[in-house]
Amino acid sequence: MTDRFELHPQLAKDTHPVGQTDLCEVLLSRDARYPWLILVPRQAGLREMHDMSNADQMRLMTDITHISKAMQKVWQADKVNVAALGNMVPQLHIHIIMRYRDDAAWPGPIWGVGAAQHYSDAALTDALTRAASCLP
């Protein structure tokens, strides 16, 4: 048995790496329909935010709000959606999704609506550059 953190293979498959904060891996969703980052605290065995120490919960909130605010500005989004769900992938991960009044799922949540769209190479480069600029 190992306690070493490893990114869940489904999260690795569904995302492109962006970078790190002191606490989290930061990933870009491969679905080009929404500017969408995913934060994954680098601690083995986490399922819920309340599994973390109080100090790490505070660090996580700081990461979430810093990145949310920066993304909303960089992508000029109408609304930010933040969610820790994890029903399918049990490793704790937090979605930060930029929403627009004319996006594919507005005003509903994005999950279960239509099919993911692939990034073009140019759009992916642009999204990764913008995403990196949002890290603390």
Place this chain on the structure above:
Amino acid sequence: MTDRFELHPQLAKDTHPVGQTDLCEVLLSRDARYPWLILVPRQAGLREMHDMSNADQMRLMTDITHISKAMQKVWQADKVNVAALGNMVPQLHIHIIMRYRDDAAWPGPIWGVGAAQHYSDAALTDALTRAASCLP
């Protein structure tokens, strides 16, 4: 123009009041399919978590994780879903929803799945009692 906090009428319509934390109103969703609380910081004009002061963001995270942990124990839930969406109701509010492997929407998110079910009087009394026991 007033800066006084008032609960958004749609949130009032969709919930039963449970109580307060130092920061938030705590509401029980009227949908009996899921143990589901909603936290609403009592500050006028909030739309995003990053609109709050850093100190209040920390207080909000403390409320979220305290209540999440308590609810998971009280309701013996398989998973906790936490989400700040707000696409339809612009007033900042945070959903804390207990999930079960045999619930109506598992493993997807709950939004947009089926129709809400009303609480019976007895079940509502039980849920409100349990919910109140989860407050800090």
